[in-house]
Amino acid sequence: MELHDVWFVLIAILWIGYFFLEGFDFGIGILTKGLARGRTERRVLINTIGPVWDGNEVWLLSAGGATFAAFPEWYATLFSGFYLPLLIILLCLIVRGVAFEYRAKRPEERWQTNWEHAIFWTSLVPAVLWGVAFGNIVRGVKIDAHKEYVGNFWDLLNPYAILGGLVTLTLFTFHGAVFASLKTVGDVRVRARKAALGLGLVAAAFALGFLIWTQADKGDGSSLVAMIVAVVALVGAIGAIKVGREGWSFALSGITIAAAVAMLFLTMFPNVMPSSLNADWSLTVSNASSSPYTLKIMTWCAAVATPIVLLYQSWTYWVFRKRIGTQHIADAAH
Amino acid sequence: MDSTMVMALAPETLARWQFGITTVYHFLFVPLTISLAAVTAILETAWVRTGKEHYLRATKFWGKLFLINIAMGVVTGIVQEFQFGMNWSDYSRFVGDIFGAPLAFEALIAFFFESTFIGLWIFGWDKLPKKLHCATIWMVSIGTILSAYFIMAANSFMQHPVGYRIVERDGVKRAELTDFVAVLTQETVLVNFWHVISASILVGGAFLTGIAIFHLRKKQHIRTMRMSLRLGLVTAMVGTLLTVVSADTLGKVMYEQQPMKMSAAEALWDNEKPAPFSLFAYGDVSKGHNTVAIEIPGILSFLAKNNFNAEIPGINDINKAEQDSFGPGDYRPNIPTAYWSYRWMIGFGGVSMALCTAGLWLTRRKFWLAPAHRTGEDDVPKLMLTKNKELTPKLGNWWWRLSQWTLIFPLIGISWGWIFTETGRQPWVVYGVLRTRDAVSPGVSQGEVITSLIVFTLIYAILAVIEVKLMVKYVKQGPPELTEADLNPPTKIGGPGSGADSGDASDADRPMAFSY
Numbered sequence: 001m002e003l004h005d006v007w008f009v010l011i012a013i014l015w016i017g018y019f020f021l022e023g024f025d026f027g028i029g030i031l032t033k034g035l036a037r038g039r040t041e042r043r044v045l046i047n048t049i050g051p052v053w054d055g056n057e058v059w060l061l062s063a064g065g066a067t068f069a070a071f072p073e074w075y076a077t078l079f080s081g082f083y084l085p086l087l088i089i090l091l092c093l094i095v096r097g098v099a100f101e102y103r104a105k106r107p108e109e110r111w112q113t114n115w116e117h118a119i120f121w122t123s124l125v126p127a128v129l130w131g132v133a134f135g136n137i138v139r140g141v142k143i144d145a146h147k148e149y150v151g152n153f154w155d156l157l158n159p160y161a162i163l164g165g166l167v168t169l170t171l172f173t174f175h176g177a178v179f180a181s182l183k184t185v186g187d188v189r190v191r192a193r194k195a196a197l198g199l200g201l202v203a204a205a206f207a208l209g210f211l212i213w214t215q216a217d218k219g220d221g222s223s224l225v226a227m228i229v230a231v232v233a234l235v236g237a238i239g240a241i242k243v244g245r246e247g248w249s250f251a252l253s254g255i256t257i258a259a260a261v262a263m264l265f266l267t268m269f270p271n272v273m274p275s276s277l278n279a280d281w282s283l284t285v286s287n288a289s290s291s292p293y294t295l296k297i298m299t300w301c302a303a304v305a306t307p308i309v310l311l312y313q314s315w316t317y318w319v320f321r322k323r324i325g326t327q328h329i330a331d332a333a334h
Numbered sequence: 335m336d337s338t339m340v341m342a343l344a345p346e347t348l349a350r351w352q353f354g355i356t357t358v359y360h361f362l363f364v365p366l367t368i369s370l371a372a373v374t375a376i377l378e379t380a381w382v383r384t385g386k387e388h389y390l391r392a393t394k395f396w397g398k399l400f401l402i403n404i405a406m407g408v409v410t411g412i413v414q415e416f417q418f419g420m421n422w423s424d425y426s427r428f429v430g431d432i433f434g435a436p437l438a439f440e441a442l443i444a445f446f447f448e449s450t451f452i453g454l455w456i457f458g459w460d461k462l463p464k465k466l467h468c469a470t471i472w473m474v475s476i477g478t479i480l481s482a483y484f485i486m487a488a489n490s491f492m493q494h495p496v497g498y499r500i501v502e503r504d505g506v507k508r509a510e511l512t513d514f515v516a517v518l519t520q521e522t523v524l525v526n527f528w529h530v531i532s533a534s535i536l537v538g539g540a541f542l543t544g545i546a547i548f549h550l551r552k553k554q555h556i557r558t559m560r561m562s563l564r565l566g567l568v569t570a571m572v573g574t575l576l577t578v579v580s581a582d583t584l585g586k587v588m589y590e591q592q593p594m595k596m597s598a599a600e601a602l603w604d605n606e607k608p609a610p611f612s613l614f615a616y617g618d619v620s621k622g623h624n625t626v627a628i629e630i631p632g633i634l635s636f637l638a639k640n641n642f643n644a645e646i647p648g649i650n651d652i653n654k655a656e657q658d659s660f661g662p663g664d665y666r667p668n669i670p671t672a673y674w675s676y677r678w679m680i681g682f683g684g685v686s687m688a689l690c691t692a693g694l695w696l697t698r699r700k701f702w703l704a705p706a707h708r709t710g711e712d713d714v715p716k717l718m719l720t721k722n723k724e725l726t727p728k729l730g731n732w733w734w735r736l737s738q739w740t741l742i743f744p745l746i747g748i749s750w751g752w753i754f755t756e757t758g759r760q761p762w763v764v765y766g767v768l769r770t771r772d773a774v775s776p777g778v779s780q781g782e783v784i785t786s787l788i789v790f791t792l793i794y795a796i797l798a799v800i801e802v803k804l805m806v807k808y809v810k811q812g813p814p815e816l817t818e819a820d821l822n823p824p825t826k827i828g829g830p831g832s833g834a835d836s837g838d839a840s841d842a843d844r845p846m847a848f849s850y
Contacts, residue, residue, distance in 0.1 A: 043849060046850045047846065047849045050453070050456075050457055050849065051456065051457035051458075052453055054408065054449040054453055055446065055449040055453055057412075057449070058441060058446050058449045060412075061411075061412065061445055062441040062446070064415045064419075064441070065415055065437040065439075065440065065441035065442070066441070067434075068418065068419070068426065068430055068433070068437055068438065069434030069435045069438040070434070072508075073430075075419045075426055076423035076424070076427045076430065076775075077423070078419065079419025079420045079423070080419055080420055080421070080423035080775040080777055080778050081777065083778055083786070084782060084785070086416060086420060087420075087785070087786050087789065090416060091793060093409065093412050094793065094797075095409075096409075097405060097408055097409040097412075098405055098406065101401065101402070101405035101850075102402075102804060103850060104849070104850050105402070105804055106804070106807070146776075147427075148423075148776060148777040149777050290431040290510075290511075291431050291501075291510045291511060293514075294432070294434075294435055294510070294511045297435060297511075297514050298435060298438060301435075301438070301439055301443075305443050309442070309446045309450075312446075312450055312451075313450055316450055316453060316454055318828075319454065319462065319828060320461065322828065322829070324846070327843045327845070328844070328849070329845060329849050330845040330846065
């Protein structure tokens with residue numbers, strides 16, 4: 001295994017970390033509309049991710065920065081090619097971060113309502129778009145001999161990619177509902193469990209379709225294993241939430257996300273961005289990567305930093321392990 | 335379309351405007367974040383060590399402003415991570431092997447640190463024992479400083495590329511890293527980093543000073559604000575000294591590495607020995623000379639080379655030399671921009687330095703001050719010129735008023751500093767290696783860049799209004815009254831009601847000390 005293969009795995013791990021963690025953040029944001037009854041319950045939901053959403057989002061920045069460092073060509077083609085969808089995602093993440101921080105900083109009704117709308121939409125839109133983006137990456141897009149994306153915005157909205165978007169949307173919302181049931185007490189928790197069950201079934205329907213399509217189109221033996229893990233974990237997650245085992249359900253919905261992302265990466269390898277025009281024009285781990293020297297430095301950095309990050313981020317979750325209910329939300333705005 | 339119109343809508347121009355707007359905007363929040371994180375950490379440490387309540391009130395007050403500010407810094411920083419790929423894909427392909435590494439280091443080391451520990455700090459008041467809570471804000475502070483270091487390393491590579499070689503792969507040339515230590519520790523990084531950090535300290539000092547004065551002039555929250563004023567003035571003084579020293583060193587380094595930028599800053603068209611420092615110049619760029627120039631002889635020679643008689647190369651001469659090494663073309667940056675941005679940088683920085691230095695002396699507590707003029711902790715300090723002589727009320731009033739406004743001066747100075755150093759490097763994006771026009775994304779359409787330029791500018795403008803209004807609201811509100819919970823922080827991690835051995839039910843149902 002060469003270093004650029006290691007980095008292919010590490011980039012996959014960073015995306016898994018991102019979708020695992022911000023997956024439930026997006027889910028919580030989306031559920032503030034459907035699940036919460038009234039402002040206090042909405043705040044209960046928002047506060048379950050309050051201390052952690054920012055740290056979770058850094059997994060995206062790390063994935064972006066690491067792609068830049070380890071696979072500059074991938075970084076360049078992907079973000080200049082998927083220009084408008086990325087622009088929309090960035091705008092959403094900007095508004096979303098500010099919405100969390102500023103919502104409670106003024107008492108006016110309109111101020112708070114507006115930020116609550118913002119939290120919903122800026123969680124929902126990226127949840128869809130990340131799936132669309134990954135669907136396109138896996139499916140292959142129009143990349144020319146100079147590694148430039150030559151398709152347009154509408155090319156990205158094909159059935160396979162849109163199905164991918166529906167998978168991430170429903171899967172993240174399910175993941176978020178399970179997280180909500182794990183982190184809250186009282187009525188919200190009861191409703192979160194019920195919602196999770198329904199959402200799980202919808203997510204399962206979309207995910208099954210998308211993963212089978214992927215497997216039929218691009219799959220091999222290893223991707224089949226990942227697919228089976230994803231499907232079994234998802235069924236397990238739904239079963240666990242049905243019998244009230246919230247912790248198990250959350251772990252399993254997390255494994256579902258991890259295995260599904262792993263499957264997508266496995267179907268691509270050794271490509272990082274397949275070209276739909278000519279297989280020779282695809283970006284691969286070798287023609288898109290940095291020099292061995294840079295990869296070696298990056299490997300050291302990741303090998304030392306990532307375990308430490310995992311350690312202190314886990315500690316944060318332990319510090320904030322207490323469930324939250326409406327009684328914990330103070331009336332006064334801060 | 336006429337040629338100016340074509341130029342104005344060229345992909346390079348649009349992409350540069352977008353980068354300039356988003357980056358200068360982002361960097362309004364960065365220095366304030368760096369300095370306020372440290373200030374908040376110092377204040378909380380003072381509270382933990384002394385138990386004096388006004389330190390906790392100050393921690394909460396400045397900490398709140400810090401949070402309003404860092405929220406904007408974080409979200410505008412996301413754009414920075416991706417826009418190299420969006421608008422500058424050929425740049426990313428060419429230097430990604432080198433430039434990507436410090437960015438990835440920044441994310442993996444600094445961003446995780448900042449973002450995780452800031453969550454612990456915000457929500458941790460009733461979850462963490464006070465020493466541990468205090469440690470989290472120090473972690474945030476360390477994160478902000480590390481972040482600045484990695485970014486300055488990346489930027490310094492663009493200013494003065496080292497530790498690389500040009501390699502041809504698949505028929506395409508790119509720069510590859512050969513010495514990462516050189517990239518991280520070259521003189522340009524060290525000096526630039528110090529200049530940015532010291533200017534950030536000045537930003538924080540002026541910010542504290544201005545806001546403390548706002549309250550002191552209204553005679554409210556005096557104890558907290560008097561302490562904050564002194565802390566602000568001392569901080570500004572430290573920032574001033576470090577900024578002046580680092581600026582001098584940086585100027586000399588830049589004269590070695592990018593003489594064009596520095597001669598443009600002085601509108602020095604032709605070689606001069608000795609070279610003067612320009613106070614005002616108005617010239618004709620196409621003809622390559624000044625029509626009006628007010629100058630102090632010899633000063634530029636001294637600033638650049640530590641020698642009042644040294645010869646300094648002029649713009650026209652450097653342009654010729656660069657044409658000889660890089661081929662025909664115009665290697666001059668936009669001279670009026672370089673000239674004036676340099677002056678605005680020094681001007682805004684200098685005014686706040688002067689005001690704060692004066693203030694540090696005028697508001698002193700005991701030193702060379704007759705006992706009759708010493709003021710207590712609950713009084714607004716008198717402005718004392720000498721041992722027994724107070725500043726006249728008229729001058730004193732001016733000092734209070736101007737120093738209140740100085741709160742944003744260093745921030746404006748820093749922005750001009752960035753505009754100077756980045757436009758002064760043109761037409762290069764990586765000095766001497768890659769031209770800016772060769773760095774843009776070839777596949778991104780004009781429509782796409784215009785769209786993103788408009789959307790970012792609009793949303794940033796809206797957020798600026800929201801942020802400033804929120805800042806003003808919390809500045810006016812002043813330090814909060816402390817609650818029972820504030821004064822009795824938890825003694826174990828997780829706070830009351832978190833473990834199986836927790837106290838009674840009422841403890842478990844206590845509202846969170848902070849919630850969104």
